Amino acid sequence: MPALDLPFSRAAHDRAAHRRAEPRLVDDLRKEPGTRMLVLRGSQVATVGQRVALFAPDDVAHLAFSTHLFLGEADGVAYLAAILPEPGPESEHTPEADPGPDVDWAAMRALDVPDLEQGLAVEAFALAQWHAAHTHCPRCGAATEVTKGGWVRHCPVDGSDHFPRTDPAVIMAITDADDRLLLARGPEWGAGRRxxxxxxxxxxxxxxxxxxxxxxxxxxxxxxxxxxEYRDSQSWPFPASLMLGFRARATTTRLVLQEDEIAEAGWFSREQFATALADGTLSSYGRNSIGRSLIEEWFGASLGG
Known part of the structure; x- marks a missing residue:
């Protein structure tokens, strides 16, 4: 079977892991005019037009970045991610906190850009999320230091190294003997979302x-x-998951819902599913999710939108 077309699983750069051990890698690349840097702030990435902004180091030298991360290379160009502190509710906007007048901010979940930019942005966001949540050593509690181009946090007290982690999660299209699809709604979701x-x-x-x-x-x-049956995988850095897609056939159909996890669930034939989409009983699905791709594969057509 062909692989699923999963937006957050596409990339066009080499992570160049062999360079991470270079002693002054990030500092040296920040001095190279050919280096390109993407800028993150919280859950958003800097964009120009509909594209991820890739700045020369001098273009963003005025910004007070908290961290720089080495992302890799493509066609002889080295790429860094530069992380801005997320502004608090009382923060005042100043030119010193903005990459430039033509720059906008796009939410990572909605990013729809060419493979190179998307691969860099997903890698940068996932790594930045890990750094934000792992500032101290889990062994002794001391503050850790960023090393190896952003791919290790080192504890200067007990000498331990700590590496980025990704949590595996399964996501599955379950069908019954009549090829009906099982769809469910979480308690926090709107009425039409399944x-x-x-x-x-x-x-x-x-x-x-x-x-x-x-x-x-x-x-x-x-x-x-x-x-x-395994279908495909998708990085889902919100904050640190790897979604592993499957499909499987149910041997029973009676539904007993886990109350704290599932608000509603039901079996849908293709005709019922199409009707529910058309009349608004079911809402549209996020374009970037592997869940949508698994549903489209079962349905046999794009959901559009």
Whole structure:
């Protein structure tokens, strides 16, 4: 089967991990006029027009960045991410805090740009999220230092190194014997929003085990272990997940909902699904999510929008 077309899983650059050990890598690249830097602030990336802004170092030298991260190379160009502190509610806007008059800010979840820019932005955002949440050593509590181009945090007290982590999560299109798709709504979602089931992989658990366990826990449905089929994976750095897509066939259809996780769930034929989309009973799905891609694969057509 062809791979799914997943926006946050596309990239066109080499991460060049072999360069991370260079002693002054980031400092040296910040002095090179050919280096290009993308700028992040919270959950947003700086853009110009509809594209990710890629600045020369001198263009953003006036900004007070908290961290610089080495992202890799493409066609002889080195790329850095530069992280601005996220402004607080009382912060005043000043020119010194803005990359330039023509720059806008785009939410990462809505980013739709060429593969090079998207791959760089997703990598930068995922790495920045990890740094923001791991400022201190989990062993002794001391403040850690950023090393290896942003890919390690070193504890100067106990000498330990700490590396970025990604949490694996399964997301699955479950169908029954009549090829109806199981769709559910979380308690925090609006009335019309439904998607396929998903959940984090637990310690000591295989991916297929997680698919079966999460389906049973959330809706009380048993799946045939032999039917569990891997489809594709997608980085989902909100804040640090890797979504692993599957499809599987249910052996039972009676629904018993996990109250704190699932508000509604139901089986949809393709005709019922199309009708619900048309009359607004079901809302549109986020363009960038692997959940949408799994639904489209079952449905046999694009959801549009």
């Amino acid at each position: 998607s396929v089931l998903a959940g984090f992989v637990e310690p000591g658990e295989g991916l297929e085990q997680a698919v079966a366990r999460e389906t049973m826990e959330e809706v009380g449905v048993t799946v045939d272990p032999a039917s569990i």
